[in-house]
Amino acid sequence: MVGLISKFMKSEHWEYLRDESRSIGEADSISFPRTEEELEKIVKVLAAEQIPITVQGARTGLTGGAVPYGGHVINLSKMNRITGLRYDHGRFLLRVQPGILLVEVRKALENMQFDTTLWSQESVDALELLKQSGPQFFSPDPTEASASIGGMINCNASGARSYHYGPTRNHIESVKVLLTDGSSLSLVRGKHRTIDGQFRVASEAGNELSGTLPLYKMPDVKNASGYYLKPDMDLLDIFIGSEGTLGIVTEAELSLLPAPAAIWGVTVFLPNQDSALRFVRAVRGEQVDGIRQSDIQLPVAIEFFDARALELLRKEREHNAAFGQLQEIKSHYHTAVYVEFHGDNDMQATEWILSLGDLITSCGGDETDTWVAQNPRDMEKLQFFRHAIPESVNMLIDQRRNTEPFLTKLGTDMAVPDQHLTSMFELYDRRLAETGLEAVVFGHIGNNHVHVNILPRSLEDYQRGKELYLDWAQEAVSAGGTVSAEHGIGKLKTAFLAVMYGEEGLQKMREVKRLFDPKGLLSPGNMFSPVQQER
């Protein structure tokens, strides 16, 4: 046991104090369990001594969810195996440990190469069937492919393609969860459900856990804020998006989909923002100017890059050799929209692209101002362009931190219902103009979910930006939206959760927390600010 828990040595373990939010925490001890048995032992010791536990995956989160607030860090990076495969009702379900990275899952599926040494015969048989069935994929696609599956489950991660395929939640068939009292729950979709909020489930050891989940109204948009609560729901959904506050996911089954034969992407440049927003609405099938395009294929992803983001890239492309291979962003390109199609063959994709051209023209654009990718190599170029924007933002902020070390970017993550898309943009533009703050806007516009990245030049800017962010959060909520659509609440956005659900809602979340983690040991500071939790 002594060997499993190590004293936290800042000199050696410093990286485990931080995540991609760039905030830094503190811890007294750390462990790297390799198996469920080791994990159970560690949790038992910690729970007995009432030591707070922060669970970590790959630390790619943007809200500080994996940053420890004292106590112990359980880092799951060594529980990273693919443990089996199942074929059920026409679907393949891949069983993985939480520490495995998305990129590793993708690679294994692409190459159909799995270490089956410890697999059951059923899994080996299913693998044979998989090989005969042709390529399959796991659809969630957060920008950071080095995210861990456990992390993705815990913040219900999504990405560009979630517009069509939905977030991580939709692709998790079962989870195994370890609670701080030492019990382990295996929860399967469709099998373990709540009825009027009530649930009753037996742990692996045979103990019964029962209770009543409270209820509140969740926004009807893409959402990663607070616990998932519905009157009749699958019990595993309470753990998906729970940010490590209820239990530790020790295993999960990923539901796979047949991989599309043709993946085509198009970046479309429009002459102004208005035209771009009209194009977005038209391409997702809305009526624009009284006309609905009926022959348009729905894309699997719709992404947006505003004029300020393109200008930032133009500058980076000139000065930074790393961006030298970016396509030329011509001076008349004002606003960009990326759409992606998944089809059965290239011929079908070509037809879709050509009718997309007509749609561009009808929205005031020119089909010459497009970049089309028809193969994986060219798709990489379009992805490079998409990823270059957040990267440029980070580089710019790093530069400014040289003179003002406390500056960080302020990245919003709000989503609103379809009918509020245009008004939300008007609000962003108006308030940015009024305050004179520098910002770039990009992201998942298909779900009315763009990230406004405020780029403060000074601490005054930073303070003003924070106020602006809170204003926008309130506006998004009153429009029926969410304060966080994909990054989660973590430790950085707890104030926004209160805006969204009010004190009553937070109280209900605390009830949920008490049901599964009565001593409040798990992931202190996530979702609830520590003060609120003590109350």
Next chain:
Amino acid sequence: MSTLQIIACVKQVPASTEVKLNKETNTLIREGVEAIINPFDTYAIEEAVRLKQQHGGKVTALSMGIPSVAELLKQTVALGVDEAVLLSDRRFAGADSLATAWALAGGVRQTGAFDLVICGKQATDGDTAQVGPSLAEKLGIPHTTYVRSIEHVDEKLIRCIRLTDDGQETIEMTLPALITVVKDINVPRLPSIRGIRQAQSAPVKLLTADDVNADEKRIGLKGSPTQVVKTFIPAQTTESELFTGTPTEQAKQLVAKLVARRLVQEGEADGRD
């Protein structure tokens, strides 16, 4: 200056960068791997299209391959190529780099007068880098390889900068000439929807061995003196070792290795920050 007649040579290669070998036959597994234009050739096409846009003229994309390569050649039309020509004939099959050069030379002559031939520096599947220079010899024109930028072109000559092992050198050649280009030369554009629309109706000119008056002894398998006696995966001559543990532990392991190999002395590693 007068306009430029440019020919860009194009090869079809497997899209995958991870080459898979059939361990029994030691041959490349090509099944199920999507075909793309050789990535280095995309720089050749881009440079040709840019030159045409600057100086006026015409760009012809030329390839030798199976009939389905016509679809890939259409993609070059979407990028700004004016005419696509495909040498396709069973008699061309099985060609090595020499026979390929003879066939392409026939194709180039068939297209009429030309000023400049541009090839990628090599293909990503065969990696020989021989076809470009070999083609220039068959055409009897000057050539230079590894071109990273074109400084000047007029009706008589081309001046370009080529990469060498030690740096770079400036080469001036009279036209017509052939160059092979490296990645540094440009950023290949992606096709636009307009380009793809235009390419839909673009014809690909098919040429047989007879059309280019090919000497049958010089093309295809018959014209290929190269014999693949054996292919094998080279034995690994370098070893790599991955240190694990905390940064301090890893540093200690590294120092121990360096000392053991007498690359540093114990004293050097101790006590210094």
